[in-house]
Amino acid sequence: MVKTLILRTAGTNCDLETKLAFEIAGAKSYLWHINRVKQNPAGLKEFNILCFPGGFTYGDDISAGKILANQIKFWLKNEISAFLNKGGIILGICNGFQVLVKAGILPDCGFRQKISLLANTSGKFEDRWVYLEINRDKINKTACNIWLKGLPETICLPIAHAEGRFYAEKEQIKQLQENRQIIFRYSDKTGKVKESYPFNPNGSMYNIAGITDLTGRVLGLMPHPERYLFKEHIPFWQKERNIIPFGRKIFENAVNYFKQ
Amino acid sequence: MLIRVEIFIQPGHIDPQAESIKKIFASLGYKQAGVEFRRIYFLEGSISKQEAESIAKQVLVDPFNEGFKVFYSFLGRKPGPCEIEIVYNPGVTDPVSQSVKSAAADMLGRNAVSFARTGRRIKVSGIKEKEFSDIEKFLFNPLIEHKVSYSKYSRLKTLDEFSGKNYEFKLIKVNLLDAEDADLERIGKEGLSLNLAEMKTIREYFRKLGRSPTDCELETLAQTWSEHCVHKTFRGNLHYREKDSRGNLLKEEKITNLLKNTIAKVTNELNSDYCVSVFEDNSGIIKFNSQYNVCFKVETHNHPSALEPFGGASTGIGGVIRDILGTGKGAYPIASTDIFCFAQPNTPAVEGVLAPARIIKGVVEGVKDYGNKMGIPTVNGAVLFDQRFLGNPLVFCGNIGLIPKDKCFKEISPGQVIIVAGGKTGKDGIHGATFSSAELHTKSTEVSSSAVQIGSPIEEKKLASAIIKARDKNLYSAITDCGAGGLSSAAGEISQKWGCKVDLEKVPLKYQGLSYTEIWISESQERMVIVADKKNLPALDKIFQEEEVNYAVIGEITDTKKLELFYQGENVCSLDMNFLYNGLPKIEKKAVWVKPEIIKRQIPAPSDYNLIIKKLLSSYNICSKEWIIRQYDHEVQAGTFIKPLMGENFGPADAAVIKPVFSKKELLAISCGINPFYSDCDPYFMAGLVIDEALRNITAAGGNINHTAMLDNFCLGSAEDEKVLGDLVRTAKGCYDFARAYKVPFISGKDSFYNEFKISGERIVIPATLLISALSVLPDKESCMSCVFKKEKNLLYVLGRTGEEMGGSEYLRISGNINADNRLPQVFPERARRLYEKVYSSARQKIIESCHDCSDGGLAVALAEMCLGSNLGADIFTAEIPFSGEKRDDYVLFSETPSRFVAEVSLENREKFEQEFAGFDYGIIGCVSEKPGLRIYGLNSKIIADLSGEELDFYWRKTFSNW
Structure with missing residues (x-):
């Protein structure tokens, strides 16, 4: 049985739907408070998948995801490395992505922050459905294999955040490209990457919506795949007759990876 | 350092x-x-x-x-x-x-x-x-x-x-026994908001006891007897008169307990089998599915929002969420609603009042901050604008909860311990309950500073997680929230039947320097009171520790029927529960309603319909509220099936539909109705019209009127003004008559008085405002409808007859004719009810592709809104619209006759649809076109309006586009 640990703390709020997503995909899922993991870090070993769900951990006080990121860095650095070395995969959604970035797990598991997710250019929290380009030619093979099976070249998912503007030095972005780490980019309906608002909803550099680590086994993204599990989740579900719930596919892929 | x-x-x-x-x-x-x-x-x-x-x-x-x-x-x-x-x-x-x-x-x-x-x-x-x-x-x-x-x-x-100075205990006694009436009146007015009759009752009580009250006892009485907590006007004795505009008496009536004889009465009479708990608990509960019930509450937070919009609105939403957490043995919050009334953003600022734009932005920011951080989707709302809300905006916050069937009622017995959990207690919000029962004036900012607070959503989120965990392990038997009146209301109310003993020094404080009375009446946020068996304390402790929630055991339930408070062993309050909860003398007030004379002046027919439609779409009341909606997370919890913005182009929806339990099929539809403009013509029909609006919104989204409940929220001016009370009576009577006819019960409600403001000595009273919130249970998603056009060549029907009844309409307002006609639209509830049942059964048979209700701006705006969400358009013929009265294109298009829908029907379903609706008024008014935009052919068959898709989009979105 594939086992998923969904790590929660004060202010996590997408934990239940994320648990549902993994369960629909066929994994056994557990919600653990960070205090429980802190007491028993070795417990991480039991799991195949570690997920950092969305929310406002610690109220996003100071900056989004920062406090939990520090806790991970201070308390669980070795355990996370061991978890990955042993073949586990990690998914960070929205606030979870912010945590992975600020803990330095993305982009290279070096536990030093190399990129950031800053306040949206609009200065506002925004809930909106966006389109994402998936260009497999430019994505790490393992990442394609774990996360992207059966997805078309353009998908749509909802975002809901105030701090999602992907930011890095130019050199860093170049490295991400070279290492094939950029997995999702904001685009228009046809999959064409457009820099203008609202296609790029937060002013992200290079329209980056999600990246993986060097191995392709850690994925962080701002959009919420757990909010597109059923066809009724899309705002035009009554019109489109044949919709694949793209979000659900991502969870199914992650779980099926361990069944291969 | x-x-x-x-x-x-x-x-x-x-x-x-x-x-x-x-x-x-x-x-x-x-x-x-x-x-x-x-x-x-x-x-x-x-x-x-x-x-x-x-x-x-x-x-x-x-x-x-x-x-x-x-x-x-x-x-x-x-x-x-x-x-x-x-x-x-x-x-x-x-x-x-x-x-x-x-x-x-x-x-x-x-x-x-x-x-x-x-x-x-x-x-x-x-x-x-x-x-x-x-x-x-x-x-x-x-x-x-x-x-x-x-x-x-x-x-x-x-x-x-x-961090405040240290506090040294000193028992304060107030000498009431020998006080003259004039002194009594002064003491009552200053800080207690109690009138002379009430003060005399208190003096009598203490004379019998042969001692003076402590400050704590007086404050406890003032909180418990405040308008906010006990609704004494709504429950009082009213001498009601109706007059015509010349002063002739039309009707006279003595009313004892208006609330009981209108709102509560209709619920009793209907005796709907899906009502579980009504008007008793912190929210009303109805049946949902085999496992769960649902509860719903809407609160107002008007005065705090006028003074500190961010803090006022965020503590408003925080408070109503605690009402849900404090229902029965605790419900889990699944959705929020927010409805606001503001002055128009371009209203010039006046001294002593925050500018409307600042209030609007602050309020939205507050709801956003708290709701998003709690992880509760804000799914439904409305925003209305009128100058009379300048100094006194209205901020309604609603919350819906999911509660297991066996957890709907509290159980309390002597010997159990009383626990306060969550935030620590500080000086914040002292006198909130009495403050909200007094009118605002330019000096309010000085006297009420301690009544305004800042919320901490994360504190409440932790508290909610801990409560639900403890509830599911049956670790406590009763819970309630600390809202207005703080511990005094919460601990007092919950132990009312038995009595309780509380040691105030055990309450965890944010900082030193609070007196025993301040601890007792502080309205610090994010606190809940829990009653549990002693034996469960270790298990509760474990949960509170894990979720990092502060708590303390502060007292216990007794069987003395007394409220007994101690501070470091000294008795600071000892009141009989019976006096505290039943001793309030009945209020006697006069109420008068002056029936306005019918006005009907000729309104010039417009020459440019394009211009009128553009003006309507961009008017403050109708325009896109996307600026607000998108700042709220309306999709968290992953159950929002009909969202506030629907279709590929995100047009406005009628009601929200959510699926709260992943593994089950049932859904909930949530809507509201509000229109303070109508009460200028007649609050009675205003009530009927907003009830209809809430119910037709539910129907348009696929809801079932036969499994629907309503909430009433009244906002009015001073409870000392007989005209304000006349509006109250008239509105309440409307609520009774129309709810009875629609057969939809009220399950919870709230009234808020003193919504007025003085600017340079002139009283500005808000129009009588009634918010109706509706909640409907759908057995599954089959009947779900959105109002976005689905396919070209589909037929467009209007259901219901349009009338020449323009009073209070947005059309009159934007064309500067608001005083030319005050004849309100008529509501025919029996007929409307049959129509709503029919729409629901047709929706279940899937013969309606999309459905939208007609409200502000009439048919023209309804049709434009259906275009907005899609990439499609419509061609419309006004001659085909069933109509009564002087038939003019502007009346046909912009009348706000209630109980009407536009329905999109495919050619295959035409015959079936017409069979279903035989016997109802309907007309085929046009069809969906692949060419975006709205084209309207007038009574003379010539085209009178032609707006492109881009134009509709631009004018609807432009008003708040830079916010």
Whole structure:
């Protein structure tokens, strides 16, 4: 049985739907408070998948995801490395992505922050459905294999955040490209990457919506795949007759990876 | 050591904070002003300089766009000209403080930071010093913050300044026994908001006891007997008269307990089998599915929002969420609603009142902050504008909860312990309950500063997680929220039947310096009172620890039928529960309603229909509220199936539909109806019209009128004004008659009085406002409909007959004819009810592709809105619209006759649809076109309106597009 640990703390709020997503995909899922993991870090070993769900951990006080990121860095650095070395995969959604970035797990598991997710250019929290380009030619093979099976070249998912503007030095972005780490980019309906608002909803550099680590086994993204599990989740579900719930596919892929 | 960390955005990066401050300056006419913004953290504790540097670097800044500087004094450097530093007032909750302390502890591995506060420094350039000092007040709210004075703060050695002084116990007694009536009246008025009759009753009670009351006893009575807590006007004796405009008496009536004889009566008479708990608990409960029931509550937070919009709105939403958590043995919050009434943003500011734009932005920010951080989707709402809301906006916050069937009722018995859990108690919100029962005046900002607070959503989120966990393990048997009146209301009410004993010094405090009375009546946020068996304390402790929730056992349930309070062993309050809850003398008041004379003047027919439709779409009341909707997370919990914005182009929806339990099929539809403009013509029909609006919204989304419940929220002016009370009576009577005819019960409600304001001596009273919120259970998603056009060539039907009844309409308002006609639309509830049942059964058979209700702006706006969400358009023929009265294109298109829908039907289903609706008024008014936009052919068959898809989109979205 594939086992998923969904790590929660004060202010996590997408934990239940994320648990549902993994369960629909066929994994056994557990919600653990960070205090429980802190007491028993070795417990991480039991799991195949570690997920950092969305929310406002610690109220996003100071900056989004920062406090939990520090806790991970201070308390669980070795355990996370061991978890990955042993073949586990990690998914960070929205606030979870912010945590992975600020803990330095993305982009290279070096536990030093190399990129950031800053306040949206609009200065506002925004809930909106966006389109994402998936260009497999430019994505790490393992990442394609774990996360992207059966997805078309353009998908749509909802975002809901105030701090999602992907930011890095130019050199860093170049490295991400070279290492094939950029997995999702904001685009228009046809999959064409457009820099203008609202296609790029937060002013992200290079329209980056999600990246993986060097191995392709850690994925962080701002959009919420757990909010597109059923066809009724899309705002035009009554019109489109044949919709694949793209979000659900991502969870199914992650779980099926361990069944291969 | 005192440490100051200043954090700034590095050059070359966008600073959203500075940008939003620039917008404020630009709105005041200083478009060239440049702004530098710094966030500041003040820390105190046993930390070395090196540790302070690394806290700043690793915890407080984002290395990618921020820089920092550490100082070892409070102020660092002296603020220059056009520079201001702002900090919270002593005693005001700083929500970030706890996070900073724990984050520093995480890093250092010890609790080294004993104290943390935040502040901000703003430096403005391109503006004269004199000009700056005139407008610096727009940068902060003196109720919760103040400008740092350099001379005072530069010498500060410790942050104790912010933590209050020590309190030394001294029992205060108020000599009422020999007080003259004049003194009684004065004591009652000053701070207690009690009238002479009530004060006399209290004097009598204590004379019998042969002792004077303590301050704590008086405050407890004042809180418990406040309008806010006990609804004494609504339940009082009213002498009601109706007059015509010449002063002739039309009708006279003695009413005892209006609430019982209208709102509660209809629910009793209908006796609907799906009602579980009505008007008893913190919210009303109805049946949902085999496992769960659902509960719903809507509260107002008007006065606090007028004074401190962000804090007022956020504590409003926080409070109503606690009502849900405190229903039965605890419900889980699944959705929020928000409805606002403001003055138009372009209304000129007046002295003593915050500018409308500031109130609007602050309120939206507050709901956003609290709702999003709690992880509760805000799914339905409305915003209305009228100048009379200038000094007294209305902020309604609603919340819906899911509750297991066996957890709907509280159980309490003597010997159980009373626990307070969640936030600590401070001086915040003292006198909130009595404050909301008095009218606002220009000096309100001075007297009520302690009644305004800041919420901490994370505190409440932790509390909610702990409560639900404990509930599911059956660790407690009753729970209620600390709302208005604080512990006094919560602990008092919950133990009302038995009696209780509370040791006030056991209540966890934010800081020292609170007197026993302050502890008892403080309205500090994020607290719940729980009653549990002693044996469950260890298990409860484990859960509270794991979820990092503060709590304390503060007393126990007794069987003395007395409320007994102690402070360090001294008895400070001893009141009979019976007197406290049943001793309030019945209020006697007069109420009068003057029936306005019918006005019907000729309205000139418009020459340019395109222009009228554009004006309607961009009017404040009708235009897109996308600016607000998108700031709310309306999709968290992943159950929102009909969202506030639907279709590929995101057009407006009628009601929200959510699926709260993943594994089950049932859904909930949520809607509202509100229209204060109608009450200027007649509050009775206003009530009928807004009930119809709420129910037809439910129907348009696929809801079932036969499994629907309503909530009533009244907002009115002073309860001392007989005309205001006349409106109250008339509205309540409307509620009774129409709810009875629609056969839809009320399950919970609230009334808010004293919604008025004085500007230079002139009273400005809000129009009588009734918000109806409706909640409907759908067996599955089959009947779900959105109002977005689905396919070209589909037929468009209008259901219901349109009438020449233009009173109160948006059309009259935007064309400057609002006083030309006051004949309100008629409601025919029996007929409407049959129509709603039919729409529901047709929706289940899937013969309607899309459905939209007609309300503000009439058919023309309804059709435009259906175009908005899709990439399709419509061709419409007004001659085909069933109509009564003088048939004119403008009347046909813009009349707001209730109980009407536009339905989109495919050609295959045409026959079936017409069979279903045989016997109802309907017309085929046109069809969906692949060409986007709206084209309307008038009665003379010539085209009278032709708007492209882009035009509709532009005019609907433009009003708030730059917000």
